[in-house]
Amino acid sequence: MEQKILIVDDEAHIRMLIEQTLEELEDEGVEFLTAENGEIALDIIQKENPQLVFLDVMMPKMNGMEVCRRVKKELGMDNVFIVLLTAKGQETDRQKGQDVGADVYMTKPFDPEVILDKARQVLGIS
Amino acid sequence: MAQPTLKSLLGKRSETTAWLQSWTDFEKLGIVVEDYQNNVLFGFPLTGEQQKYPVTLDADISGWVSGEANAEMIARLLSLMLQKEAEKKKLGSEVLNLYQELNVIYNFSEKLTETIDPDVIAQITLEQAIHSIPSHSGVIVLWDEGNRQLRIPAMSGELLFNEERLLKSSDILLKIGLSGQSEIITDISLLKEKGIIENEVQSLIYAAMKVKHRIMGAIILAGKNAEKYSAAHLKLLVTLALQSSTAIESAMLYEKNIREVREREEAILRIHEVTKKFVPIEFILALGKESLTDVLLGDQVEKIVTVLFTDIRDFTSLSEKMTPEENFHFVSSFNAQLGPIIRENRGFINQYLGDSIMALFPESPEDALKAGIAMQKAVYELNLRRQSNGLPPIKAGIGMHTGPLIMGITGDEHRLDAATISDTVNTAARIESLTKYYRSPLLLSSETLRHINDTKKYQLRQLGKVQLKGKYNLLNIIECIDGNPEEDQQKKKKTLPHFNEAMGLYLDQRFEHAVQVYKNIMVTDEEDYTAQFFMDKALQYLRNGVPENWTGAEEMLNK
Numbered sequence: 256m257e258q259k260i261l262i263v264d265d266e267a268h269i270r271m272l273i274e275q276t277l278e279e280l281e282d283e284g285v286e287f288l289t290a291e292n293g294e295i296a297l298d299i300i301q302k303e304n305p306q307l308v309f310l311d312v313m314m315p316k317m318n319g320m321e322v323c324r325r326v327k328k329e330l331g332m333d334n335v336f337i338v339l340l341t342a343k344g345q346e347t348d349r350q351k352g353q354d355v356g357a358d359v360y361m362t363k364p365f366d367p368e369v370i371l372d373k374a375r376q377v378l379g380i381s
Numbered sequence: 382m383a384q385p386t387l388k389s390l391l392g393k394r395s396e397t398t399a400w401l402q403s404w405t406d407f408e409k410l411g412i413v414v415e416d417y418q419n420n421v422l423f424g425f426p427l428t429g430e431q432q433k434y435p436v437t438l439d440a441d442i443s444g445w446v447s448g449e450a451n452a453e454m455i456a457r458l459l460s461l462m463l464q465k466e467a468e469k470k471k472l473g474s475e476v477l478n479l480y481q482e483l484n485v486i487y488n489f490s491e492k493l494t495e496t497i498d499p500d501v502i503a504q505i506t507l508e509q510a511i512h513s514i515p516s517h518s519g520v521i522v523l524w525d526e527g528n529r530q531l532r533i534p535a536m537s538g539e540l541l542f543n544e545e546r547l548l549k550s551s552d553i554l555l556k557i558g559l560s561g562q563s564e565i566i567t568d569i570s571l572l573k574e575k576g577i578i579e580n581e582v583q584s585l586i587y588a589a590m591k592v593k594h595r596i597m598g599a600i601i602l603a604g605k606n607a608e609k610y611s612a613a614h615l616k617l618l619v620t621l622a623l624q625s626s627t628a629i630e631s632a633m634l635y636e637k638n639i640r641e642v643r644e645r646e647e648a649i650l651r652i653h654e655v656t657k658k659f660v661p662i663e664f665i666l667a668l669g670k671e672s673l674t675d676v677l678l679g680d681q682v683e684k685i686v687t688v689l690f691t692d693i694r695d696f697t698s699l700s701e702k703m704t705p706e707e708n709f710h711f712v713s714s715f716n717a718q719l720g721p722i723i724r725e726n727r728g729f730i731n732q733y734l735g736d737s738i739m740a741l742f743p744e745s746p747e748d749a750l751k752a753g754i755a756m757q758k759a760v761y762e763l764n765l766r767r768q769s770n771g772l773p774p775i776k777a778g779i780g781m782h783t784g785p786l787i788m789g790i791t792g793d794e795h796r797l798d799a800a801t802i803s804d805t806v807n808t809a810a811r812i813e814s815l816t817k818y819y820r821s822p823l824l825l826s827s828e829t830l831r832h833i834n835d836t837k838k839y840q841l842r843q844l845g846k847v848q849l850k851g852k853y854n855l856l857n858i859i860e861c862i863d864g865n866p867e868e869d870q871q872k873k874k875k876t877l878p879h880f881n882e883a884m885g886l887y888l889d890q891r892f893e894h895a896v897q898v899y900k901n902i903m904v905t906d907e908e909d910y911t912a913q914f915f916m917d918k919a920l921q922y923l924r925n926g927v928p929e930n931w932t933g934a935e936e937m938l939n940k
Contacts, residue, residue, distance in 0.1 A: 272480055275473040282383060286392065364484050367477065 258378050259305035261288045263296040263322070264340070265314045269363075273309055276367040283380050293317025300326055300335060307377045309370070310357075312341040312348065320348075320355050327356030336377045340365065385466035387414065387436055387444040387459065391422045397462060398423065401455070412448035412455060424448065438463045482617055485513045489621060499632040503534035506600065506625035511538055513621075514586070514614045516602035518542060523590070523598035523629070531598075541579045541603045550577055563588035563619045565610045578603060586610040588622035592630045600625070660799045663729040667743065667788050678797060681789030687742040687749040687781055687829055688806050689728065690813035691719060691756060694776035696736045712736050715775070718763060719756050726752035731801060737813075739806070746783045746832040750839065750861065753779045753823050757864025760822075779864075780813030782826040782856075808849060808856070815858060818935070819844055820910035823864050827857035839863055840874060843884055844911065846934040855934050860911065872906040880912060888933040892919040 260280070262273045270289050277287065288303060290296035294316045300308065308326075312319040319339055326332050339357040341348055352360040359373060375381065391398050391414060401423060405412050414423035414436075422444065431447040434456035443463055446456035489509050496502055503521045511519045518538035525532045531548045566585040572578045578585070587601040600622050604610070656673045665673055668680045693699065693715065700708045712735070719738060723730055728742040728749060742749040756779060764774040784805035791800040812824050821844070830836060842860040849856060862873050873880075879902050886895035899916035902909055 268476065271473050272477055275470075275477040278383065278470070278473075281389060286394075288394075364480070364487055366484055366488070367481055 258283075258285045259288055259303055259307075260285055260374060260378075261290060261296065261299055261303070261305040261308045263290045263293070263308065263314070263319065264311040265291055266311075267291070269311065272367075273370065276370050277374055279371075280374060280378070280380065283378075285378065285380075293319065293322045296322050297325060300332065301330070304332070305335060307336045307338070307374060309338050309340060312339055312352075320351060323352070323357050324355040338370075338373060383470075384438060384441075385463055385470055387416050387422055387463070390459065390463060390466060397459075408451070410449050410451060412446065412452060414444060414446050414455075414459070416444040417442055419445070436460050436463065438467055478613070482513075482613075485509065485617065486620060486624070489624060493624065493628045497632045497635050499629045499636065500534040502625060502628045502632055504537075506621055507535040507537045510600060510602060510618060510621050514602055514610065514618055515604070516586075517605045518582075519600065519602045520544075520547065521590070521598060521600045522547065524596065539605075541582050541605075542601070543576055543578070546575060546577045550575060563615060563622070565612075565615055567609070581605045583607045584609050586615060586618060588615070588618040590622045590626040590629070592626050597626050597629065661729040661731065663741075663743065664731070664788055664799050668790070676790050676797075678790055678792060678794065681787055683785055683787045684743055685784065686786045686805070687746040687783040687832075688786065688803075688809035689723075689738075689740045689742065689749045689753060689779065689781040690810050691738045691740075692778045692813055692816075693736040694778055694817065699773070699775070700736075715763075718759050722755045722759060723752050726755070728752055731799075739810075741786070741801070746781075746829045747834075749781045749783075749829065750825060750833065753781060753825070754839075754861065754864040757822050761864075761866055776822065778813055778816030778822060778824075780809055780811075780816055780824045781829050782809035782812050783829040783832055784808065811847075811849075812858065815847070815935075819858070819860070819914055821860045823861045825859050825861060827859060830857075830859050840870065840877070842873070842877065842880055842911070845884075845888075845915070846932065848932070848934040855932060869906075869908065873909065876902045876905050876909065876912075880909075883912070883915065887915055887919055890922075890927055890931070890933075892923045895919045896923070 260277060262270050264270050264273070270291070274287050274289070277285070281287070288299055288305060290299055293314050296308070296310065297317065299305070300322075310319040310322060319341075323337050323339060326335055326337065336358045337356070338359045338361055339352045340361050340363055341352075342363050349360050361369070361373075389395075391401070401412075401414075404410075405424070411427055412424050413421060413427055413431075415421050427448060432452065433445040433447045434453045435442045436444045436446060436456050436459045438460065443460075446452045446459065489505075492505050492509070493502060496505070503523070507519045507521050510516070516538065518541035519536070520533060520542045521535040522531055523534055524530075531551055533544055533548065536542065536544065564587065566572075566587065569578065569582060569585050572585070573580055573582070582603045583606055584604045585601065586604075587599050589599050590597045600618065602610075602618065653672070660673055665671070665676060667684060668676055668682050670676050670680070693712075700711075703711060715736070716733060716738060720730060723738075723740045726742070726748045727744045728740045730738055731741050732739045740749075740752070742752070757777070760775060760777045767774060782805055784803070786801055786803035786805050788799070788801050790797055791802075792798050808826065812826055816822060816824055824844070830841070833839075840862045842862065844858045844860050846855040846857050862870055865873070879898050883895050883898035883902065886892075886898065896916055896919045899912045899919070902912045903916070906912070
């Protein structure tokens, strides 16, 4: 089965950064999908069923928390591994992230190595 | 960084694929795109030999386009798109590098806030540098301003640096990091010649550590690979070095401050310790204060205490045979023997008065008696040692009295002293001086005895009464013999009933009879000088008659 990673952030340079960080996975046949807001992200998740989603929290239209809640709680798509990304220091959000069913909670600026390791681990690519 | 491939350009969801599809459909073109391994990426394999046009990226062939007309144009278009994709990737990669660098500095700053130890900061810096700028070994050299020498707070990785030679080569280091420069060294032969670095080292990079214009030291990294460090590496190392320098400087300032504060504290503590020796803490505590700094002129408290005086008998004749220095040494060592005994019995020394000690026992009069006994025993032991050294024995007199006493801070605003004001002190001093008169080493007043619950524990002899000068009250004087040598105690125990009988007769003015009993006592114990004293007194009254209103009391002599 083709493996897909969805990168969701309203800032283009963050999307590009994450994509660039994960670039080497392209050689392993992983496909990258991107979305610039929560609504588009929710649409792509339902259509494409990606294995892994890097999801920004603060976004227009529908924020990451809400996207996560719908995917995990309403649609029951437990097979989608969701990494919530948020600005450093908003530690209280960590609990909210857990409540909406996020698998991992990461803070920005993120460490590229950590992102890559997590993606490899979730997709089972050593 | 991987180059973009035709496969990724012509992915299922790619716009390029969609565009190519609609165009070929519209023009009804039979076009096939293959990758460089001839796997078909677009279209269906065509029959027959077709002209293949290469799709290239930087002169490398990425794949082929074949088919009808326009295949060549499509190949060129795809080449152009690949080129654009490659440029996009390159830009992305550069942005990622910058981001990573930012991330390194961000994390590094965060780690630096976790410690205030300069050497730990150096260690963190070096670990970070080696991690971010791939190297086989690294070292931080700092100039120690205080000791005027180099030191190495951090060293990591393989042993590519010779620590000892590095520290001795400040002249060479001055040319590199310590000059304030930062650079990639290409010519490392000199460093190898001097044995500072191992032969395996192929490349070296260093950055100066400085605060403002002051050079603190340098961070040096070494690699065994021929590939040289890049300008980006140097830039990052300089950034790390500068951040680290500021942190180390702050940490050292902090350390210095802490050290100074601690030194001041210790000095104050030492002063405090010394003042405690000059003014007894018990005195200050009795005033309800915690420290000497709390006491005020006029502070005072009244307490019932037992005052004990000691005095070295015949000190004048003893001291005449000594130099002033020997004299001082003698008194000091004598006092040093008695001080602990006083403290062990919950007393404290209020004052040293030459060869005399004035001690106070605020808790219980029995404490004073116990101390007195122990002190006499100590004197006898001291005498055993003196005897074996051919020195004459010392005799000490000890007297005590219990009564009210005012402790207070007296003086004026420029000169304060802890003082005791009391009749009790005078009386105790006079009782002590009676030890000469009665030729008895340890005397207490009936006031002291009255406060001791179990007097049977002690061997006591009732001596005469004294009239305190200027007072009408008579004070009974009691001798305690528990501190006397064992042999002497035995004899006095034996004669005790007779002694008491004789004292009764004496006070009843039956002097003839009393003399008889005293004489008997002295047959058993010819060294009972106290019995001798009273016998002489009785004989004197027999000879000269008894004064009018005689109460049996001795007039209290001036000390």
